[in-house]
Amino acid sequence: MAEAVKSVASAVADMVISNVVYIDEDTGVDAPETLGTKDLPFKSLLGALIHSSVKDARYESRKSKTGTPEETREEYKPVAKAALKKATNAHSAHIKKEAKKGELAAKEAEQKAARDAQLEAAKSVIIVEDASKPAAKKIKIRDTTAHRNTRVAISGWAHRVRHQKNMIFITLRDGTGLLQCILADKLTESYDAMTLTNETTLTLYGELKELPAGAHAPGGHELIVDYYKIIGKAPGGEEAITNIVAPDADPQTKYNYRHLTLRGDTASATLKVRAAVVKAFRRSFDDLGLLEVTPPCMVQTQCEGGATLFEFDYYGEKAYLTQSSQLYLETCLPSLGDVFCIQESFRAEKSLTRRHLSEYTHIEGELAFVTFDDLLNHLEDLVCRTIDTVWNDPPTRAFIQELNDDANKDEKKRFEKGEVTELKHYEFKPPSRPFRRMRYSEAIEWLNEHGIPNEDDEPHKFGDDIAEAAERRMTDMLNEPIFLTHFPVEIKAFYMKKDPQDPRVTESVDCLMPGVGEIVGGSMRMEDLEELLDAYRRVGIPADPYYWFTDQRKYGTTPHGGYGIGLERFLAWMCGRWTVKECSLYPRWMGRCTP
Numbered sequence: 001m002a003e004a005v006k007s008v009a010s011a012v013a014d015m016v017i018s019n020v021v022y023i024d025e026d027t028g029v030d031a032p033e034t035l036g037t038k039d040l041p042f043k044s045l046l047g048a049l050i051h052s053s054v055k056d057a058r059y060e061s062r063k064s065k066t067g068t069p070e071e072t073r074e075e076y077k078p079v080a081k082a083a084l085k086k087a088t089n090a091h092s093a094h095i096k097k098e099a100k101k102g103e104l105a106a107k108e109a110e111q112k113a114a115r116d117a118q119l120e121a122a123k124s125v126i127i128v129e130d131a132s133k134p135a136a137k138k139i140k141i142r143d144t145t146a147h148r149n150t151r152v153a154i155s156g157w158a159h160r161v162r163h164q165k166n167m168i169f170i171t172l173r174d175g176t177g178l179l180q181c182i183l184a185d186k187l188t189e190s191y192d193a194m195t196l197t198n199e200t201t202l203t204l205y206g207e208l209k210e211l212p213a214g215a216h217a218p219g220g221h222e223l224i225v226d227y228y229k230i231i232g233k234a235p236g237g238e239e240a241i242t243n244i245v246a247p248d249a250d251p252q253t254k255y256n257y258r259h260l261t262l263r264g265d266t267a268s269a270t271l272k273v274r275a276a277v278v279k280a281f282r283r284s285f286d287d288l289g290l291l292e293v294t295p296p297c298m299v300q301t302q303c304e305g306g307a308t309l310f311e312f313d314y315y316g317e318k319a320y321l322t323q324s325s326q327l328y329l330e331t332c333l334p335s336l337g338d339v340f341c342i343q344e345s346f347r348a349e350k351s352l353t354r355r356h357l358s359e360y361t362h363i364e365g366e367l368a369f370v371t372f373d374d375l376l377n378h379l380e381d382l383v384c385r386t387i388d389t390v391w392n393d394p395p396t397r398a399f400i401q402e403l404n405d406d407a408n409k410d411e412k413k414r415f416e417k418g419e420v421t422e423l424k425h426y427e428f429k430p431p432s433r434p435f436r437r438m439r440y441s442e443a444i445e446w447l448n449e450h451g452i453p454n455e456d457d458e459p460h461k462f463g464d465d466i467a468e469a470a471e472r473r474m475t476d477m478l479n480e481p482i483f484l485t486h487f488p489v490e491i492k493a494f495y496m497k498k499d500p501q502d503p504r505v506t507e508s509v510d511c512l513m514p515g516v517g518e519i520v521g522g523s524m525r526m527e528d529l530e531e532l533l534d535a536y537r538r539v540g541i542p543a544d545p546y547y548w549f550t551d552q553r554k555y556g557t558t559p560h561g562g563y564g565i566g567l568e569r570f571l572a573w574m575c576g577r578w579t580v581k582e583c584s585l586y587p588r589w590m591g592r593c594t595p
Contacts, residue, residue: 019054019055019056019057019058020057020058021036021054021057021059022036022037022038022041022042022059022061022076023036023042023043023045023047023048023059023060023062023079024041024062024076025043025044025061025062025064026064028041028044029041029042030042030043030044030046030047030050030051031047031051034047036052036054036057038076044087045059045061045083045084045087046087046090046091046094049087049088049090049091050091050094058078059078059079060076060077060078061076061077062074062075062077119191119194122189122190122194123191125186125189125190125191126190127186127187127190127192127228128227129205129227130227133151133226135151136151136152136153136205137151138155140154140176140177141154141172141173141174141176141178141179141219142176142177144208144219144221144223145219145220147208148208148210148221149207149208149210150208151205151206151207151226152205152207152208152223153204153205154172154174154179154204154223155174155203155204156173156174156175156179156201156202157199157200157263158170158171158196158197158198158201158202158234159171159172159173159178159198159263160198161196161198166185167182167184167188168183168184168188168196169182170183170204171218172204173263175268177218177219178219179218179219179222180217181222181223181225182223182224182225183225183228184224184225187225187226187227187228192233193228195233195236197233197234198242199234199241199263200230200233201230201231201232201234202228202229202230203228203231204223204227204228205225205227205228206223206225206226206227207223207224208221208222208224209222209223209224241260244257245257245260245261245264255592256594258595259595262585266403266582267582269399269402269403269575270399270403270575270577270583271585272395272396272399273390273399273400273403273571273574274571276393276396277386277390277567277570277574278342278361280385280387280389281342281363281382281386281565282342284382284385284386284389285340285365288338288381288382289337289338290337290338290339290340290365290367291332291337291338291339291340292339292340292341293328293329293332293339294343295325295328295329296322297321297322297343297344297346298314298319298320298321298322299319299322300314300317300319300320301320301327301545301546302541303323303324303326303493304323304324304493307348307349308323308347308348309321309323309348310346310348310358321346322345322346323347324345324362324364324564325341325345325362325364326364326366326562327495327546327549329341329365330549330552330562331548331549333366333368333558333560334368334552334555334556337368338365338366338367339366340363340366341364342361343361343362344359344360344361345359345360345361345564346358346359349590350590351590352589352590352591353468354578354579354580354581355516355517355572355579355580356580356589357568357580357581357584357587357589358590359584359587359588360580360584361566361568361584362564362565362566362567363564363567364562364563364564364565365378365563366560366561366562367562368558368560369558370524370559370560370561371524371559372507372509372524374561375509375524375561375562375563376435376483376485379483379511379522380433380434380435380483383431383511384430384431384433387430387431387574388430390574400428400574401428403576403577404426404427404428404576406576407426407576407577407578408425408426408576411423411424411426414578424515426576427576428574428575428576431481431513432480435480435481435482435483436480436481436482436483437482437483437485438482439484439485439486440466440484440485440486440488440505441505443474443484444460444461444462444464444466446474447460447470447474448460450477452470452473452474453470455467462488463488463490463491468517471484471512471517472516472517474512475512475513475517476514476515478514479514480514481511481513481514482511483509483511484509484510484511484512485507485508486499486502486505486506486507486508487505487506487510488505488506489504492506492508492523493523494535494539495523495525495526495532495535496524496526497523497524497525497526497561506523507523507524507561508521508523508524509521509522509563513573515576516573517569519565519569519570519573520563520564520565520566521563522561522562522564523561524559524560525560525561526553527553527558528557529550529554532550532553566580568580568581568584569583571583
């Protein structure tokens with residue numbers, strides 16, 4: 001050990017005397033502890049200039065020859081003047097850069113110290129409500145227009161926060177709307193105000209003032225705050241909501257944090273339109289004389305085929321989550337007249353398309369003593385009445401238009417990423433009446449005439465179950481609502497009535513809308529007892545479990561028909577949503593049942 005220390009000391013002494021600093025591109029290391037001797041050379045000339053402490057140094061280097069034995073490598077040679085000049089210039093730039101970094105770090109440290117001192121001082125600032133002011137009336141944001149020039153108290157979440165000198169602008173959200181609120185002067189000096197973050201809950205007190213001409217804010221007014229209370233602080237920094245569910249976060253992250261995503265403008269607008277649409281459907285049903293009922297969701301019979309049933313144990317018996325409430329609605333006709341329900345249905349399809357869910361809201365109706373034409377006319381009336389109600393409500397209409405505008409921006413991004421090959425334009429307009437009526441056989445001819453193949457990449461033939469892609473392409477090309485009718489018996493449910501004029505097909509209908517495809521499916525139901533019993537046998541379903549359904553044909557049968565509307569698809573069509581998942585509060589599909 002003593003000999004090694006003596007050797008290093010000797011090498012350093014020799015280097016100091018000769019003023020030579022060595023650079024080896026293979027074995028050198030650019031670090032402060034590097035000596036610059038032959039045994040401990042630098043790796044680069046710039047590294048030597050930065051880290052070497054030798055005065056008036058001369059620099060010698062040897063080039064990289066990785067893999068060459070040490071004994072055959074070339075000797076150190078003096079560095080060329082051009083290389084030294086270039087490295088010296090780079091060294092000067094490095095010195096300036098380091099100096100700038102030092103200044104910036106010092107400035108940041110100074111600012112942080114000042115900020116810390118300011119925050120510490122802010123802890124002593126106490127905000128007290130002025131007792132001389134009128135008592136504040138507690139209201140919701142939806143009621144603000146009626147309370148202008150009044151002192152009010154409004155509680156909510158800080159949707160957006162913007163700090164300016166001596167002023168803080170808060171966009172408050174309470175679920176009923178947005179409100180711009182302004183804190184000024186001493187109100188901005190408290191610790192709570194200085195550390196205010198998005199999603200903090202608070203109550204703001206102050207007077208509602210109409211905006212001056214040319215100014216813009218939600219509702220056309222703002223709250224001039226004179227007092228506030230913090231209810232629940234939300235985290236900032238890495239845990240800030242804008243970092244957890246950033247606008248450009250991937251879809252899976254957004255669904256993992258759906259409980260936070262719901263607070264965003266797009267999700268909340270979609271769900272508000274959803275509420276308006278459900279309300280409008282109920283109003284339309286009421287106007288058309290249908291009564292609402294609530295069928296069970298736990299059943300022991302199937303409606304749409306066994307392959308899509310969710311099975312579970314029900315006290316030791318086999319049971320399923322319902323695929324449709326239709327069979328139960330039919331049992332209500334003799335006592336309650338025409339009926340409808342708005343309930344969840346469940347389909348265990350192993351499908352990951354953007355228009356499928358495992359749990360969805362099903363709007364279903366059943367009508368007695370009707371013909372197939374009556375059913376189609378009723379459906380057209382129901383859809384158009386509901387849309388007119390929603391479209392004629394200014395706030396809901398504004399949400400729909402904003403959502404479609406956002407959809408166009410998202411579509412452009414998808415196009416730029418290569419996720420879609422054609423730019424689609426989203427713009428919702430209420431459909432015109434009457435809806436086009438097209439038989440299944442006519443659709444087969446149309447698809448073949450326009451070169452649109454089936455799933456086997458062959459021309460469509462009678463009996464094919466027209467695939468979603470082909471159906472949507474046809475609908476988009478025709479660009480109008482379509483009642484696609486009279487599907488073959490083999491591809492429809494067992495209970496659908498055959499067309500008396502053509503027993504190969506059923507009196508069935510799918511309502512197709514541009515941009516989304518099928519939003520309604522319906523049919524006339526078999527009314528003849530023997531025909532229904534034959535249908536059970538044809539599809540291999542035992543009749544006994546369906547005794548209560550069969551009895552409807554035994555105890556006073558009647559011509560009747562009904563339909564089901566997928567609410568999420570209906571909303572995707574209206575709101576320009578890329579997937580039905582966006583139209584559900586907490587969507588469920590194959591592989592996701594959380595949160």
